[in-house]
Amino acid sequence: MRDYDLLTRRIEALASNSARVDTMTCADGYPVLRVSVASRVPAPTVLLIGGTHGDEPAGVEACLTVLEHDLAAWHRHFGFEVVPCLNPFGYVHNTRHNARNVDINWTYDDKSVPEVDGMKRLLRGQRFSFALDFHEDWESPGYYLYELRRNAPVMGRAVIHAVSTVCPINRKRAIDGWTAAGGLIAPDPEREVERRGAGLPLVLFFDHTDHLMTSESPSGLAMDIRVAAHRTALQTVLRHHLRHRRANQTEQA
Numbered sequence: 612m613r614d615y616d617l618l619t620r621r622i623e624a625l626a627s628n629s630a631r632v633d634t635m636t637c638a639d640g641y642p643v644l645r646v647s648v649a650s651r652v653p654a655p656t657v658l659l660i661g662g663t664h665g666d667e668p669a670g671v672e673a674c675l676t677v678l679e680h681d682l683a684a685w686h687r688h689f690g691f692e693v694v695p696c697l698n699p700f701g702y703v704h705n706t707r708h709n710a711r712n713v714d715i716n717w718t719y720d721d722k723s724v725p726e727v728d729g730m731k732r733l734l735r736g737q738r739f740s741f742a743l744d745f746h747e748d749w750e751s752p753g754y755y756l757y758e759l760r761r762n763a764p765v766m767g768r769a770v771i772h773a774v775s776t777v778c779p780i781n782r783k784r785a786i787d788g789w790t791a792a793g794g795l796i797a798p799d800p801e802r803e804v805e806r807r808g809a810g811l812p813l814v815l816f817f818d819h820t821d822h823l824m825t826s827e828s829p830s831g832l833a834m835d836i837r838v839a840a841h842r843t844a845l846q847t848v849l850r851h852h853l854r855h856r857r858a859n860q861t862e863q864a
């Protein structure tokens with residue numbers, strides 16, 4: 612069993628002048644925490660999610676490590692909403708599903724899922740520059756990335772290239788039922804709706820962001836490598852979005 616108290620103490624220790632920690636919902640006895648990091652000047656907000664599936668702990672650790680070490684360099688340019696551990700029961704018990712045996716990622720229309728309720732409250736009226744959802748794959752020999760975008764800069768390849776310096780890449784031509792190229796999957800959102808129904812990733816992409824990425828680390832590798840893969844992905848996306856924004860501003864000036 613993993614120690615959720617230890618995790619909540621780490622999250623609560625992040626509260627500061629610029630970071631607020633709130634309980635966004637209580638799920639079967641476990642508080643689900645969110646961390647809101649204000650940007651120093653008005654700036655687009657980024658959404659980071661970890662631990663939707665409880666047996667994918669590297670995403671949780673990546674969110675925490677990013678909050679503890681990486682965001683100081685970025686909160687001049689972006690605000691952040693971070694849900695480090697969306698599925699505390701699953702995290703503690705190492706299960707994909709929550710205490711009600713529900714896959715939080717694919718039950719957005721179900722009104723009896725407290726973790727999803729919390730996400731709905733967080734998302735209400737929000738639009739994100741991009742959303743990065745940290746997951747893991749037990750069957751994958753290497754890292755891969757799902758990318759959905761409209762009017763957003765192309766950067767999946769840059770992410771894969773950057774991650775390849777810290778973690779092997781899954782270069783199979785088919786991953787999880789999708790065609791893949793060099794570790795990159797661009798799923799068809801309409802087909803995904805047919806295949807899996809309303810899920811958090813699709814709601815994010817349809818209603819809350821033009822750029823959604825699901826970062827998948829290979830569970831078989833050491834934790835520090837998996838965390839490094841997710842952190843590297845985030846750094847690359849932040850750099851590209853900032854560059855893209857500056858280029859647009861120059862164009863408009």
Ligand SMILES: [Zn+2]
Nearest residue numbers: 664667746747
């Ligand atoms: Zn997952």
